[in-house]
Amino acid sequence: MGFYQVADLNAAQCQFLTDTALKASGVNVDPDKRDFLHLRISRRLKALGLDSFDDYIGILKREPGGPETRHLVEALTTHTTSFFREGHQYEWFEQEGIKRLLTSQPESAGKLTVWSAACSTGVELWSAGMVLMDRQRQAFDLRDFALIGTDISQKILKTAHSATYSTNEITGVSPLRKQRYLMQSKRTFGASDQHYHRVIPELRQKARFEQINLSALGSARPFTVDVAFLRNVLIYFGEEMQKQVLDGVISRLRPGGILFTGHSEAVPKRDDLDTLGPSIYEKV
Ligand SMILES: C[S@@+](CC[C@H](N)C(=O)[O-])C[C@H]1O[C@@H](n2cnc3c(N)ncnc32)[C@H](O)[C@@H]1O
Known part of the structure; x- marks a missing residue:
């Protein structure tokens, strides 16, 4: 797979992108976090086959609050979580x-x-x-x-x-609760023979x-x-x-x-x- 080169992100573009996410979701990313924004949003450019942030911003402007705005918010948040966290x-x-x-x-x-x-x-x-x-x-x-x-x-x-969930995702569940509340698939996947658990x-x-x-x-x-x-x-x-x-x-x-x-x-x-x-x- 070739290296995907995405153009630079300037301060005005950072401001527009963070303002758009803030307006749509309340998610408040500091526009000065330029490396973070570049890393996260360039994945969207890649998915859309774009090579400039202006083209990407053009899509957001054409459909305010539309599907791409949802992708933008998605790109700026994480879903990190685990069973019995805290x-x-x-x-x-x-x-x-x-x-x-x-x-x-x-x-x-x-x-x-x-x-x-x-x-x-x-x-x-x-x-x-x-x-x-x-x-x-x-x-x-x-x-x-x-x-x-x-x-x-x-x-x-x-x-x-x-x-x-995969075997890796259920490590926080005690053996007794695994037995009571999760069903393990017969099928395995991945190099470490993970199972699915429902x-x-x-x-x-x-x-x-x-x-x-x-x-x-x-x-x-x-x-x-x-x-x-x-x-x-x-x-x-x-x-x-x-x-x-x-x-x-x-x-x-x-x-x-x-x-x-x-x-x-x-x-x-x-x-x-x-x-x-x-x-x-x-x-x-
Ligand atoms: C880090 S996860 C936390 C998951 C879980 N609450 C936990 O503590 O393990 C943050 C979640 O917040 C969601 N999120 C971010 N902004 C949101 C908003 N404005 N309204 C509802 N959910 C939002 C994200 O999609 C993500 O799934």
């Missing part, structure tokens, strides 16, 4: 959180709804689902649960919906996935949840947008509901949240 939050959820949620709203009749607000490949949501299914095996207080996964990326939502139908049927742009949450259909995971996505937004997104997510939590954020994402002190643990909050 494991102490799941341990807290299992040992304390579920009981707390069920007793703080007895009229919910033992039903909980969990939302993963930037769900990427879905593994954050399936991890919560596994904890909830474990609970149903051990106690009778959790009658039912529903899982909602949302993300801005249609592409990644397809992966989440398929609920199928979430069992009983868990899949609890979940629905949909595209929601957190920077335009106000225009998404309304729903209320008991638990919201808002992890490793606030980092993409500027200060004002972070507050707007937090306001929007918290408004969809019922009083007594739990919010999990990423470890690197400090939530400023707010009157509507009590801190229960590191990156664990309760809506007052």
Whole structure:
């Protein structure tokens, strides 16, 4: 395969590209990160067979908010995630959180709804689902649960919906949970004989996935949840947008509901949240 030479990216082009992504998604990339922008966006030029950023910008200008804008946002974000990431939050959820949620709203009749607000490949949501299914095996207080996964990326939502992962992607799942909640394909792939592993139908049927742009949450259909995971996505937004997104997510939590954020994402002190643990909050 030949080396694909893409022209330089100048300051005005960087500004246009970052402004376009910001307007479409709230994703706030510093226009001075020219090497980063060049690396990420030149892949789009290659895919489209273009050799100049002006031609690429021409496409974005011809169809404002169109499919290429979605590709641009996709190129500037990452989907890094893993099962049981920041494991102490799941341990807290299992040992304390579920009981707390069920007793703080007895009229919910033992039903909980969990939302993963930037769900990427879905593994954050399936991890919560596994904890909830474990609970149903051990106690009778959790009658039912529903899982909602949302993300801005249609592409990644397809992966989440398929609920199928390679052996490398499921290393965070304990052997017992693998046995209970994942089905292994007979077929192998890759040099290291990886298998595919699919979430069992009983868990899949609890979940629905949909595209929601957190920077335009106000225009998404309304729903209320008991638990919201808002992890490793606030980092993409500027200060004002972070507050707007937090306001929007918290408004969809019922009083007594739990919010999990990423470890690197400090939530400023707010009157509507009590801190229960590191990156664990309760809506007052
Ligand atoms: C690093 S992943 C985090 C995945 C998961 N929450 C976790 O912590 O493991 C960030 C995700 O945020 C999504 N994202 C970025 N901007 C978004 C926006 N404006 N609205 C919704 N999702 C967004 C990306 O598509 C990506 O899947």
